[in-house]
Amino acid sequence: MTNNQFRNAIRRLGWNQAEAAQHLRLSQGHVSHIMRGNRPVGDQTALILALLLLDENDADQPRLLGTLQGLGDLDACFSSFSAVS
DSSP states (O other): OOHHHHHHHHHHHTOOHHHHHHHHTOOHHHHHHHHHTSSOOOHHHHHHHHHHTOOTTOTTHHHHHHHHHTTOOHHHHHHHHHHHO
């Protein structure tokens, strides 16, 4: 996920930077750095946003799911998020 795609995803979800940080378990500063293009979007963050934006009527969904499968071990990804809470 590019930084521009990250910004668009946050807007599409209707979040401000503070809300994005809370939902994605990132600091607000980190979200700000990503949005300005100073830091890359992590695979886990991209995965969570992609899943939140899935639309069952979206013609691109099969392509998106194929992309998600290329991100690696999804169980490890989700277990690292649950370990933060």
